[in-house]
Amino acid sequence: MKHTPFRIRGLFIVSVVTMFLSSCGEPLEGTFNICDEAKIYMVDTTITSFSFVDNFGITESFYMHSRTWYEQHLYYYISGEAYFQHFGVAYSSSLNDFFFMVTMRADDEDTFMEIEWNQRERFGYYFLQNKIEATPKPNMEFIDSLAIQGVTYYGVIKIDYSSVVTQKDPLTPLVTYFAAKYGLIRFDVNENIWLERVSQ
C-alpha cells in the first residue's frame, strides 16, 4: 500500500509520455499517386461529350460542364511535405438533367474512388482494401468485358443497388456500369428504363 502513490505517479508519467510520443510520429513525406488498380478507371477527359440511347429509343447526351469548377481536375493536393494525387470529372445531361461525377483521391495507403449521381447519392470504394463505403451498400462486381450497343468495353465496374433498394428517387439509377478509360457506359434508372452509351 505504501507504494501506491508512486505507482499512480508512474502510470501518469507513462501515459503522458505515450500520448506525447503518439502525437509526434514521422511527418508524411513524398508523392502519393493514384494506385495502378485505380488508374485504369481515370476517364479520358479529352472526350467532352457522349450520347446514350434508352430502351425506348430516346437519345440523351452527357457533356462536361463548362465554366464550373468541377468540370475536371488532375492535381496534387499538398499536405505538409506530402503530395496526394487527385482526379475528378463531372458531366451533366442535356435532356433529363442527370449529373454524374467520379473522383479519385490517393492517400498514403490506398486510393479512394467516389461515384456520385445527382450530387446526392455517393458510392465510395477503396481499391487496395477492397472496401465499399456506401449506405445502403450495393453489390459491386468487376467484369472483364461488356458489349454495349456494339462496342466492347474492358475493365467494367458494375454497381448494383437493385437487391437492396427498390427505387431511389426517379433520377438516381439503381445500376451503374463504369468502364476503364470511358467511364459511364450504361445505367438502369429502374428495372423498366435503362440507357446505353452509343458513342465513345
Place this chain on the structure above:
Amino acid sequence: MFKIAHIFGMRYFFTMKKIILFSFLLLLLSGCCFEDDVEVARYNLSEEELSLIPYTQGQEVIFMHSNGYEFVANVENIETEWERYYDFCEWFCCGQDYFSYEVKRVYMNSTYPSLNMRIRINESYYGDYHPMGVHFDINHRHFLSIPYDSSGTFVLDYTDAILYDSIVLNNKVYRCVVEKPFDFHMFTDDSTVVKPQSILYNSSGLLQIIMSNNETYTVQN
C-alpha cells in the same frame, strides 16, 4: 485623493458610455428609411395575354416521343403574381418610384423523361422587366422567348421564329403555330450535344419539342 480620482473616473466612464450609445443609435437610425416607395404605374395581364398559357391546374398533358414512348406532363402549379420594377439604384435608395406588373407562371413536369418546364408571361429569364414575352425553359437549362403585342398576337419580326398558318400533328390541324428556336443553353455550347432545338407553340400551348437530332416530343391531347 484616490477617492476623488475614482469618482472622476467613474463619471468619465458613464459619460463616454452615453456618447457611444447615442452615436450607435444615430448610426442605426441613419440607415433607416422612413419614406414609402411610390407606385407610379400598374400593368395587369389582359385576358388575351393570360390565354397565351392555356393550361389549368392539375391538367395532364400527354406527349409522345418520335419513337413511340408516351408520357404525361402534369401541370403542377399555376401562379399569377404582382412584381415590382425599380430603376437601378446604388447606395442609399429610399422612397423609390416603382411600377407593378402582373406575371403568370405555369410549371409542367414529367417523371421520365424528366422535363421540368416553365412557361411564363411578362417576366423574363433575366430576372429583369421585359414585358410582352412568353418565356419557356426546360430544366432551367434551355431557354427561349416569344414576343407578343398587346392583343396577345405573337410578333416575330426581328426574331429567328417561323410562323406557320397551319400545321398537322397527329392528324390534327393547329392554326397560327410559331416555331421558335431556343435562345440559349446553360453550361454547354458544344454542338455535338443532343439538346432541345426549338418548340412549336400556339394558343393551345406547347405542341412539340424538337431536338437537335430531329427526335420530337409531340402533344397527344
